[in-house]
């Protein structure tokens with residue numbers, strides 16, 4: 001690797017020419033080699049990995065930590081180091097084993113697959129009701145369906161009351177906005193946290209069903225720990241699913257031949273969904289880790305304290321791993337993508353996400369013939385790639 005002066009070092013590649021293209025800077029970087037120096041938002045000089053195998057390796061090495069107090073942000077100084085306002089017990093996303101393992105086991109058990117499957121009918125019913133809620137000629141499918149659906153699912157899973165869920169979603173929007181100041185982010189964090197704390201307390205009293213009750217039954221966690229876990233599920237489960245749904249629908253609106261190929265086949269819908277996950281790689285700036293010790297990796301030496309970004313989009317477009325990676329091929333049967341990460345922190349709710357995405361696709365296919373694409377607006381420069389708006393024109397509004 002050629003040594004560069006600090007002022008010549010690249011920052012994380014941003015900016016896409018279209019919804020369906022990765023930033024050209026990222027592709028150039030990946031073509032130039034598997035690992036590169038990277039200048040972070042606050043001036044820290046760390047690394048970025050773009051090669052599939054190397055990305056997986058970083059995510060399985062105990063030498064790399066997920067602790068937010070050790071990591072720098074490549075993206076935004078204000079959200080910056082990603083630190084919560086104060087240390088809270090149970091924030092397992094930012095822990096390393098063995099502490100992480102303890103919480104992760106409890107969360108994974110409480111998110112039982114059987115329960116996720118049982119949610120299917122309910123999610124489908126809610127999706128249909130959302131589609132039916134606006135019979136106007138021109139409709140934004142993001143605000144009407146793709147955004148409220150995951151919010152309804154996660155609030156229902158957590159047993160959050162409807163009035164509280166409105167407060168939570170407006171705070172979350174501000175918390176995730178790259179335009180918010182660090183102070184704003186902290187304030188929103190606290191409001192969401194306190195609201196969820198009150199929900200956990202109510203479930204401890206009334207023993208209502210759901211995920212929180214599963215944790216209560218498990219008996220190992222305090223109120224503060226359960227609140228942190230509810231917080232992490234709530235904040236991680238919205239934007240991601242909404243944008244995956246919206247992008248998948250946009251693709252199908254542009255590709256009637258893909259609709260014809262998957263309609264009526266659950267297996268074909270499942271394959272298409274996995275390919276959408278790979279191709280859109282919505283965690284577009286990747287995930288990061290901090291080196292705890294000196295590590296030799298991909299021909300370079302990473303020093304303790306340096307942050308390394310694992311570019312999930314670059315890994316998912318690695319031609320050594322995926323044939324013809326820039327082609328969105330809904331019949332691809334290769335499920336080894338890194339859209340949900342890899343290693344001990346791999347998305348703990350991926351089964352729930354898959355259930356939501358599958359139902360969103362199936363219900364959309366039921367309605368597909370009523371819709372024609374009108375216009376859409378791509379998100380610009382947000383942590384999660386996706387759409388702000390997806391307008392369709394709808395006919396046949398005399399559905400039963």
Ligand code: HEM
Pocket residue numbers: 066092093094104154232233234236237238240241244282283287288338339340341342344345346347348349350352353
């Ligand atoms: C298509 C939708 C989704 C995508 C693409 C996605 C992606 C990811 C990725 C890449 C990670 C790994 C982070 C890391 O290693 O640092 C992750 C972890 C996580 N995700 Fe998801 N996610 C999705 C949906 C969800 C949903 C619906 C929830 C909650 C209901 C959720 C909750 C979590 C949590 C709690 C973690 C941390 C797990 C741990 O640290 O052990 N995700 N997700």
